Amino acid sequence: MLSNKFWRLFAVSILWSISYLAQAEWIFNMTPGVTEISRSVYDLHMIILIICIVIAVIVFGVMFYAMLKHRKSQGAVAENFHENTMVEIIWTIIPFIILIGMAIPATKTLAEIYSKEPSDVTVEIVGYQWKWRYRYLDDDPEKEVSFFSNMSTDQKEIDNQSPKSEFYLLEVDEPLVLPTNTRVRFLITANDVIHSWWVPDLAVKKDAIPGIINEAWTKIDIEGLYRGQCAELCGQAHGFMPIVVDARSPENFQQWLADKQQASMAEASLSDKTWTQAELMAKGETVYQTFCAACHQINGEGIQGAFPGLKGSKIALGPVENHLDMVIDGVTGTAMQAFGAQLSDTDIAAVITYERNAWGNDTGDMVTPQNVIEFKTGQ
């Protein structure tokens, strides 16, 4: 009776855990993803996993059998054998054959991943500490679209001061928009340290290495939002540079790209505009938070010993030329990058204006985009 009850309970608990595992499979296993490649990678993963499990069951089965049956307390007396050439040859050759069986599909998938076919869209991906820049290459440089993609999760959520949203740490201000059913080529590099661009649903993970341009490609089948993260340790905010891919139909993508091109041409004309101090301060604050605050901190105080503070610093309170030089050319051999090529003239003007007037640095100075252009041409 008791054993009957036990087995019923046992069966129920097994069923329950299977259904739980099935529901929550995505938490426990690799995603099959949304591309042909990601599916063959998933299949490969499952094949090897199953082979390993089968081998484990056999080997550990023999071992546990010995542990149960050949124990001294069971009266087992040790036998004398300690070698057998035939057996040893067999258990060298069989694993070798299994390995060949694994290597064949792996080689095929790898060759597909490395295949070079013409692609319709090419995106340059550049890793920065700690954000991604995407640039849609075009034969006409006027029509190139380029933007930074930053994590948009609120610092308060990270500091446990407000509830965490559904896509905590996996959301960005501007996702990478890609067309479905189109072969997209990625050219991947980095500006400072090594990063790694990884979106599990695409099965693309490629290191972004300064000085080297890596190539990868994808062809997405299904529209949707796909999230990933930087996979190579790249400094303190390594855990806070997510990737979001927004896959849309080719028509929607073309429309989006055209709108972006319009917008970036409008942005380019901003340096001719006459700016007021308040406008520059407002824009500067946004630029500062995106590009500078990770090191110099929101309060401008930096991190003792690692990153200098700007509040009351010699650069922020001294001559404007030195400040321009610092931001535009950076400091070689340190984490301070040369922002001259990264930021627009307007952004540089705004951020310098901000830094010279925020946190009680009240110099009253105003630096305009024209000042930046003059400084650059004067160099």
Added chain:
Amino acid sequence: MTTAIQGHESHGPAKGLTRWLYTTNHKDIGTLYLWFSLAMFFLGGIFALVIRAELFQPGLQLVQPEFFNQMTTMHGLIMVFGAVMPAFVGLANWMLPIMVGAPDMALPRMNNLSFWILPFAFAMLTSTLFMDGGAPNFGWTFYAPLSTTYAPPSVTFFIFSVHIMGASSIMGAINIIATIFNMRAPGMTWLKLPLFVWTWLITSFLLIAVMPVLAGVVTMMLMDIHFGASFFNAAGGGSPVLFQHVFWFFGHPEVYIMILPAFGIVSAIIPTFSRKKLFGYVSMVYATGSIAFLSFIVWAHHMFTVGIPLAGELFFMYSTMLIAVPTGVKVFNWVATMFRGSITFETPMLFSIAFVVLFTIGGFSGLMLAVAPADFQYHDTYFVVAHFHYVLVPGAVFSIMAAVYYWLPKWTGNMYDEKLGKFHFWLSFIGVNVTFFPQHFIGLAGMPRRIPDYALQFADMNMVSSLGAFLFGASQLVFLWVVIKTIRGGEKAPNKPWEGAEGLEWTLPSPTPYHTFSTPPKID
């Protein structure tokens, strides 16, 4: 003359601190290495618990990301160079001369030096935690340019301490090779050597081959940082990928340096408690040699995502998969040794059996990682973290604990408390699996390694993993207690406390006299 020599032989160790400072006795130096390694194991363990405590829940609770990175870096460096490697060197110091029937190591003064520079290296490394800009924060693999251009100033101290550790390892390796080659008792032929001696001999050659490479790579970093060289700086014509090639040419043999001696230990313990000779002794020696050779031609499997060409990926994928063959042979041999034996389950045997099972699980995930296309999904995720912790913790660390329980009666003359030993084993066994098994799932689900905070879908498994880590950490206090208790007293150990044990160490009294085999033993 004769009386003088006899007088010399009968004297025991010097008294006080100078005994340990000036000692050239292999047993004393072995003891020093083992205590040092245990201290580092606890220090590295505390760092690990800081990491797991921060990862207990999503959000930042205890530490800032910058400090978190220092913890991951210091945990890795201290465990690899401070805990696992010195523990094996300590075991080698204690046991190798006895196993080959020698009175001491071949180069006793160098032996003293190779130990005594280590505390300075680690004191210096640990002191970086208190420096301006903090400790090294670039991971134990210290990839350039994060470790050069973008490193905190303390990187220079890190480089110096790595140099000292390397010098210590090279001296230790030379000493072991010299001892095994020159000091074997008459009749101790190559194929009579215990496997622990064989695996350490091969490990020593690996050390001599790759430690200079590590010294080279950190020196190149030093040049980049202080002398304006550009080995790893793309802007100066160098390449960050060069760093990874040189590092992993050291790094892959290094991981075998941490596992080959473990194979030797387990190959001594399993036959003892199965009361049956080791199955396939000769194939064990060849398998160890093959693994050592293969370790030199697989390094770029750590770099599948850096963009090496297809031919390179295929070469490193195939060569890596090949490692499964000799490793499989070893596992089959251990199982065949147990098969039809007469098995008992004392603490050393429990740790050894757990070693075989859990190390093999680590081997399976290693095989999965070898498959390059799948590696694109596994690389730099918690799947990798789970993999190498399975081969290092229930692999290398369990083998060290097995060895300590196995030889502790010989070293101290007292039997350890079997009940406490088993208690320690079961706590550790449960702790290690609860910690690291869920990390496979977290990795497959897509959580990158070395992040201080994570997305919400990883929360449950991270909590489980952290709970396991605290259990595992706490259970090591039991280990410390067992060791201290055994040193202080207990049931007296006979010369050969284990019924099925073989080897010269069991012909000696327990505890071993300060000087042993001053006249070589007879080998049948």
